[in-house]
Amino acid sequence: MFSRNTPFRSRIRQKRQVEPVRSGRGVFTRRALLVMAVQAGVLGVLGRRLYNLQVVDGGHLRQLAERNRTSKRLLAPARGTIHDRFGVALADNKVSWRALLMPEETTDIPAVIERFSQIVPLDEHDRSRIERDLRHVHKYVPVTLHEFLSWDDMARIELNAPSLPGVLVDVGSTRLYPFKDLTAHIVGYVAPPNEEDVAKDTTLSLPGMRVGRAGIEQTQEAVLRGEPGSVEMEVNAVGRVIGEIDRVEGQQGEDVRLTLDSVLQKQVLNRLEDRVASAVVMDCRNGEVMAMVSTPSFDPSLFDSGVSHAQWNEWANDPRTPLVDKAVSGLYPPGSTFKPAVALAALKSGSVTAHDRFNCPGYYDLGGVRFHCWNRWGHGLINMHEGLKYSCDVYFYEVARRCGMDPIQAVGNAMGLGVKLDIELPHVRSGVIPTPEWRQRHGFHWNGGDTVNAGIGQGFVQVTPLALATYVSRIASGRNVQPHLLRATNDQLSPLASLDEAAKVDLPPDYLDVVRGGMFAVVNEPHGTAPKARLDLPGIQMAGKTGSAQVRRVSRALRESGHFNSMNLPWEYRPHALFICFAPYDNPKYAVSVVVEHGNAGADEAAPLAKLIMTDALLRDPASDVRPPAPVSAPATEPAAEGAQPADTASAPASQPTGQGQLDPGAPQ
Amino acid sequence: MRRNGLNTFGFLKSDRRLLRAEPDFRPMARLLQVNWLYVLLVCLLAGVGYIALYSAGGGSAKPFAGPQMVRFGFGLVMMIAVSLVSPRILRMASVPIYLLSVTLLTLVLRMGHVGKGAERWINLAGMQFQPSEFAKIGLVLMLATWFHRIGNERMGNPLRLIPPALLTLLPVLLVLKEPNLGTATIIGVIGATMFFAAGMRLWQILLLVAPLPFMGKLIYSHLHDYQKARIDTFLHPEHDPLGAGYNIIQSKIALGSGGMWGEGYLHGSQGQLNFLPEKQTDFIFTMIGEEWGFVGGIAVITLLGTLVMGGMLIAIRSRNQFGRLLGLGIAMDFFLYCAVNLSMVMGAIPVGGVPLPLISYGGSAMLTMMFGFGLLMSAWVHRNERDPGTEDDDDD
Structure with a gap:
């Protein structure tokens, strides 16, 4: 052993055997205890933070969670109808259909739009609007492809549903004026609300809401419009509806009866x-x-979907002032x-x-x-x-x-x-x-x-x-x-x-x-x-x-x-x-x-x-x-x-009020 | 042939000092030496994980909880098996294990599967594997072996500390390159703690700590954009509520909605409705906090803390430096996992892909953690083996 090691080294070895070196256990224990204290401190701070988050701020965060979980949607109220003195409808609501596209439910949006346009033609104006909407809304917000679909269009879309992923047909309501120009000046017309209207009453931003722009539709707006209802729904993170939590039925618009015959x-x-x-x-x-x-x-029914520029100019420039x-x-x-x-x-x-x-x-x-x-x-x-x-x-x-x-x-x-x-x-x-x-x-x-x-x-x-x-x-x-x-x-x-x-x-x-x-x-x-x-x-x-x-x-x-x-x-x-x-x-x-x-x-x-x-x-x-x-209910x-x-x-509507004591009708002509 | 001193790998050839002092246990006797209380606590934590994953699966064992339990069973067997392995063998295996882990880290950089903007995963025999998890265990083993070899006495020599410092820096840099800031930091901190506990002199520590602030600046300037973004969104999460800050905000909202007593098991609205991102992996604790409330959350933290403290106590109880450092390294690894993950879900530090050990869904984290617990238990089982030629400078 001696021969194989230097004298210096052998001396150390000998010394070690006589006088054992410190194992370092004491240092380790002290330092390990210090580390444990730090660990305990960190975990304590985390526990404290958890307490703050869950118990102290809990109420506020719970509200945020509730808002996360639920989505409140407003239900457009049915607009009140307008009748003449005998109960003949002068302004009525008609069920209409519109095609919506759910962007998140389809992978190839342009192809779907292309196939859709083969069923329901889309003009340039529609296309640019759809493109704009697609860029601006979240993936789970539906984009309107086409409003006022006819029954035939609707049926064809439903039939082609497999080749149109993400396209769905939504039921809405349009204003119907059965007499068209006959009562246009009195009954007036409705049109989609503009930004000013929406700023005044946010419920107008609901799809399908209309504002009276002329005639009785305008002056009796408060009566005809009604109160929107709301439905609170449970939604998941991508906005899909899981279930309905609460529903508040709105107040339908009130029906109006005129003195008009x-x-x-x-x-x-x-x-x-x-x-x-x-x-x-x-x-x-x-x-x-x-x-x-x-x-x-x-x-007046032309206003419901928006009057074309050409039509508007024609009316506005007519010396016979049809709109007045x-x-x-x-x-x-x-x-x-x-x-x-x-x-x-x-x-x-x-x-x-x-x-x-x-x-x-x-x-x-x-x-x-x-x-x-x-x-x-x-x-x-x-x-x-x-x-x-x-x-x-x-x-x-x-x-x-x-x-x-x-x-x-x-x-x-x-x-x-x-x-x-x-x-x-x-x-x-x-x-x-x-x-x-x-x-x-x-x-x-x-x-x-x-x-x-x-x-x-x-x-x-x-x-x-x-x-x-x-x-x-x-x-x-x-x-x-x-x-x-x-x-x-x-x-x-x-x-x-x-x-x-x-x-x-x-x-x-x-x-x-x-x-x-x-x-x-x-x-x-x-x-x-x-x-x-x-x-x-x-x-x-x-x-x-x-x-x-x-x-x-x-x-x-x-x-x-x-x-x-x-x-x-x-x-x-x-x-x-x-x-x-x-x-x-x-x-x-x-x-x-x-x-x-x-x-x-x-x-x-x-x-x-x-x-x-x-x-x-x-x-x-x-x-x-x-x-x-x-009462309007029963047109007696x-x-x-x-x-x-x-x-x-003879061309007048079928619901003709008649009376027994009528004068000889043949006389006047 | 055998030369002590600067021959770096000389200690590999033989380890007579330990052989001499090792008590002879037969395998069954050693099995009795296993700290079954600690094993029970580990099983309890895995049980919490099962319950949470069952809920994350929408009230079903199907996608997460079931497979995770199979892995845990496998991991438990591995843990017990490892705990019976003699430290001598572990020390011998430490270099190959370390080299393997570094090789895997290098491989993942070359051919790793890119997930979430970072190359972290490697495909091993059809199994997705995260080498950075394994690298932590490799480093702990490596450093424990090294410090054991040089003993407390020679810690004063700075030259003796350069090789372990390089051994620590290598995996840290490789993981940083992936890039995985969170795990790199964890590896670095584990290494530093082991240096500290091994008996590094105070002047050495001061010399190292002094330039750290400058290092911090340097590191930040080299961070990837997404890593910087994480730090930024952490500092101002409300700036981009649907973008990068979404995870933090949603996590806090979910925790807050749990309140004191929770929304009830399987009834956490945020988790069940998928508002919680990565709820089965990194954000599993949020799910627990939402459904079980503060009471459940603090119970889990207590359990985690008990496991950490238990690990540290096992380390302290060991009569040999290898066991002490091994135990401390594993306990520190576990602690850092927990602390980083919990801080992350509570919005206290930037988000990084650090799971909650034994609870989060994921194979490699579970298996490496169980392997680590096996090492810890081995330190416990062999706690009474003394380093030859030393004596305790503490009475106990």
């Missing part, structure tokens, strides 16, 4: 033919609007139809009595300006009855001058002219009855000639057809009726509909009788201006007033040349033709106003139309006279057509 509406529309015109039929005893037509019209409801938004000079109001104002102010006679030589000089009567040869010495009957301009020039504008405005406003009418439609215009103050507010001086002009409903006077109908109704009934369209909401009669009788107008009955008499003479007496409006119905007479409102000043030279004939003017410069009337004369039921744009002469164009419309209304009277019960008057209808209503 869809059959009469159809008849009126047929009478107006292709004229650019507006007609209002009102129950003059209570202000119910039975028919309100504005032509031309449009198809002329009955409430169209402003026209009333022309001679304003004369009864002037007469009433003069009588009330006491400046003229019904027996005062003024001479009409065919013209009227005021302050060096000559105003003409429509009859160049004049009407002679006439009183108020005759002034109305002949529609003498000179007589009313004088009456207006004596009376002044303030009483005319007061009485006009009381009769519904130049004031805002509170009917359930948007964009209702109030029209104008000018006064010197009104003119000065606009920075002009009022001339005496302005008063004279206003006396025959020209100049600055502007009214709507609805205001005219209201005005005739108030003259006819002597009551302060309020025009309204809303009859009931669900089973609840609207306040106006439940009103038994409107208050009397603030005019002595004598004065009204004078005016009514004058209007009777217009239609029924020899030399009245509107013999063409005489009713052919036995025992029923109509009172009315013609009006021809110039839209362009007739130059003196042209008038004096003797060759003036407005029929020779271009269409857009011809005077508007107006006629207002009520019937039966002895027991008024209906008031009608007709405005034919550029119809030239009220007596020739508007009066015959008014007569036909009034005839239609009176013939429908027995049925509509009976106030239908409020729905016998299959009994054949007792006027011939021209």
